[in-house]
Amino acid sequence: MPNTFGHLFRITTFGESHGPAVGVVVDGCPARLKLSAADIQPDLDRRRPGQSHLVTSRQEADCVSILSGVFEGKTLGSPIALMVRNDDSRSEAYEEIRTKFRPSHADFTYQAKYGWRDWRGGGRASARESVGRVAAGSIARKWLREKYRIEALAYVKRVQHIEAEVDPQRVTLAQVEASPMRCPVVAAAKRMERLVQAVKTEGDSVGGVIECVLRGVPPGWGEPVFDKLTADFGKALLSIPAAKGFEVGSGFGGTYLRGSEQNDLFEMSGGRLRTRTNRSGGIQGGISNGEDILLRVAFKPTATIMRKQRTVDIHGKSAVLEPKGRHDPCVLPRAVPIVEAMALLVLMDHALRQRAVSGWMSSARR
Secondary structure, three states: OOOOEEOOOOOEEOOOOOOEEEEEEEEOOOOOOOOOHHHHHHHHHHOOOOOOOOOOOOOOOOOEEEEEOOOOOOOOOOOOOEEEEEEEEEEEEHHHOOEOOOOOOOOOHHHHHHOOOOOOOHHHHOOHHHHHHHHHHHHHHHHHHHHHHEEEEEEEEEEEEEOOOOOOOOHHHHHOOOOOOOOOOOOHHHHHHHHHHHHOOOOOOOOEEEEEEEOOOOOOOOOOOOOOOOHHHHHHOOOOOHHHHHHHOHHHHHOOOOOHHHHOOEEEEEEEEEEEOOOOOEEOOOOOOOOOOOEEEOOOOOOOOOOOOOEEEEEOEEEEEOOOOOOOOOOOOHHHHHHHHHHHHHHHHHHHHHHHHHHHHHHHHO
């Protein structure tokens, strides 16, 4: 199922960018979790378009409706359907790409795969699809926080060449949300904002890196071979539109170190086994070790830019594309809650898998 993610906690997103609505069906959520639209809306507000001068001017309230799976304010254990209506699509701005392929976009590849595509705003390839991911991630966030006190916090680490020095152990949501750039370091955030605004004025775009810290994850989550936490995080985060790279812990930087420098040495601290450093990023052998999990995702510059570009049409003839519509000059600020959501969905799935294993082990000991 190409639109479904997860094993025990499964989500299926639906809808196109300029269709009547987008949303998600969540299956596998445990029963009796207190849940309302108010638990989901804050994350959707952080993802929605039109929230600042740095992002697309498309105006969508993104108000979520819970259609099923909740009764008297609690989850039933049955599928939860969440829907958000599209109110400001303006499909006429995309008329030109009905017959032309946008460079570095999914227009051609969707046409090659299906022989047919929704050219209005990119259809399923649009980041509008991520509404369902974020809504589902809010459910996972609430359950994981209440059961394990787990916290997920992402932020913009770098935009093009401007990088912020952030302490993942101490960064707070208030610091992240203090800037429309969602960079928690004030000086760096201001420089990033100026860069994105200048690029927007030029009709161009930039990319960068989002970092995400997951706090409070117990040791022992994850599977030892194909479903390693690292592998599942990689699949989840690289499925986000415009994501082009992923790393955990020291990541590619660790390749410059020797083993004696990279290794995280163990010690007893506060009555439990800890590591003195965390270059592993909280995961060893594909399984959580109890330290903070640290992830990073690289995002390319937005493919659609407000400049003329050479391309070809659906008949293979040369053409010039003069894009219209409303687009993000930098996807990073709005991608922050999407990164959190996908990381939380992976953790939720592995939490339920570990709970099943623990239950089986307890039964076996009797």
